[in-house]
Amino acid sequence: MESGDSKIWKSILKAQSIASRFIFWDIGEGKISFWHDQWGLGDHNTFAETPENNKLLISDVWIDENWDISKLFSLAGDKTAHVTKIPIKKTTIGTPLWKTSSTISPSKMLYSHLSNLFSFDKWRWxxxxxxxxxxxxxxxxxxxxxxxxxxxxxxxxxxxxxxxxxxxxxxxxxxxxxxxxxxxxxxxxxxxxxxxxxxxxxxxxxxxxxxxxxxxxxxxxxxxxxxxxxxxxxxxxxxxxxxxxxxxxxxxxxxxxxxxxxxxxxxxxxxxxxxxxxxxxxxxxxxxxxxxxxxxxxxxxxxxx
Known part of the structure; x- marks a missing residue:
């Protein structure tokens, strides 16, 4: 972003990293990033990501209707057992889902995090x-x-x-x-x-x-x-x-x-x-x-x- 760009767009990008923490993917047909999309495993950066497999899709770690255990273990290590519990649904499309809490609504949860990111003035305008x-x-x-x-x-x-x-x-x-x-x-x-x-x-x-x-x-x-x-x-x-x-x-x-x-x-x-x-x-x-x-x-x- 440059100094003369839209302030509204800058604010949207600033909040993107916060909002993305509350979104994860139902993997569906597996056409989502193995590394960069959240699909129920938490922090993917703990995986051994390399430049060669940076564009890896989840479907690349499948063999027909099952997980490729050997390839998955080389990528996920001790998280392999957890990954294999995620069901494969090739007939559905990958869908983003919102993480919810039983006590706090999604909008309130997101607002509480964004209010820490942006310096709202104490005056109510x-x-x-x-x-x-x-x-x-x-x-x-x-x-x-x-x-x-x-x-x-x-x-x-x-x-x-x-x-x-x-x-x-x-x-x-x-x-x-x-x-x-x-x-x-x-x-x-x-x-x-x-x-x-x-x-x-x-x-x-x-x-x-x-x-x-x-x-x-x-x-x-x-x-x-x-x-x-x-x-x-x-x-x-x-x-x-x-x-x-x-x-x-x-x-x-x-x-x-x-x-x-x-x-x-x-x-x-x-x-x-x-x-x-x-x-x-x-x-x-x-x-x-x-x-x-x-x-x-x-x-x-x-x-x-």
């Missing part, structure tokens, strides 16, 4: 993007964002396209997801304006997880409203496209106003009231990052308890 407040096209866009599949300049370069990259919002830095949605001066100003309405400081967020940390720390809204962050991502994306393809010149305050209007309308549909906290009842939540002290100083950190 399903409800914030797949809900009644986004159209399917917006939800699909957000799904692509979370999996880094948007056609941004840095991704297009990985696919082999040669282009001069420039952020459409600030026209200063190269375009990437982190820059466009969080580090760009335009995006930072939008986050700052929106944060003032909730009495939190989102200007220093560098990714979506930072946003959710501050959101939860402020403890000002129902957790169901976490889709607000996704709403901001969507509006920043549409603003980027308006600039790039329609030569519009929006300003951060306008973008923030549109986001708040959409958000307020969605909250009314949800039946939520007072979604914006009152200043006297709220604290300013700010993301704080640890920094090393100047040379020659010792820094002591402690909590407030």
């Amino acid at each position: 399903g409800k914030p993007i797949w809900n009644n407040f986004f159209t399917p096209s917006v939800s699909f866009f957000l799904w692509r964002y979370l999996f880094n599949l948007l056609p941004l300049d840095d991704i297009l370069k990985l696919k082999g396209l040669k282009l001069a990259s420039r952020c459409q919002l600030c026209n200063r830095e190269e375009e990437s997801a982190v820059h466009l949605f969080f580090q760009c001066s335009y995006a930072k100003e939008v986050w700052f304006i929106l944060g003032k309405n909730f009495h939190v400081n989102w200007r220093d967020c560098i990714d979506i997880v930072d946003f959710l940390h501050i959101w939860r720390a402020a403890d000002i809204l129902d957790s169901k409203l976490a889709f607000f962050s996704m709403l901001v991502i969507w509006f920043l994306w549409t603003t980027r496209n308006d600039i790039k393809y329609q030569n519009l010149t929006p300003v951060p305050s306008t973008s923030a106003s549109l986001i708040l209007a959409y958000f307020t309308r969605a909250c009314r549909i949800m039946g939520l009231r007072d979604v914006f906290p009152h200043p006297k009842e709220s604290r300013m939540a700010t993301l704080v990052r640890w920094q090393s002290p100047p040379f020659g100083w010792i820094k002591v950190n402690f909590d407030g308890s």
Whole structure:
């Protein structure tokens, strides 16, 4: 696989080795690999495989309707007795079967192994993007964002396209997801304006997880409203496209106003009231990052308890 190949296909190949552990073959007419297909013997690599017999089929170790014991013993050694117990069915086609457990369903068993292979984030993204407040096209866009599949300049370069990259919002830095949605001066100003309405400081967020940390720390809204962050991502994306393809010149305050209007309308549909906290009842939540002290100083950190 190359760097510009499909991420979905890469993930499928990455999971292939895990999924193949749960598949074995009913040998049937024997037209499956003696070495590379699992057919009820566990790890075949313990056999004495050689380049000469690398393409050996199971049927090559048969004589009519029986196993060729001498040839089989030269290949399988002490596993020969176990192999000969497997019935030969020349009239049937070899069929892949799924190893099952009496207590765990196949899908749960496979998921438990795949979850160790892939680094799933601790945040659950399903409800914030797949809900009644986004159209399917917006939800699909957000799904692509979370999996880094948007056609941004840095991704297009990985696919082999040669282009001069420039952020459409600030026209200063190269375009990437982190820059466009969080580090760009335009995006930072939008986050700052929106944060003032909730009495939190989102200007220093560098990714979506930072946003959710501050959101939860402020403890000002129902957790169901976490889709607000996704709403901001969507509006920043549409603003980027308006600039790039329609030569519009929006300003951060306008973008923030549109986001708040959409958000307020969605909250009314949800039946939520007072979604914006009152200043006297709220604290300013700010993301704080640890920094090393100047040379020659010792820094002591402690909590407030």
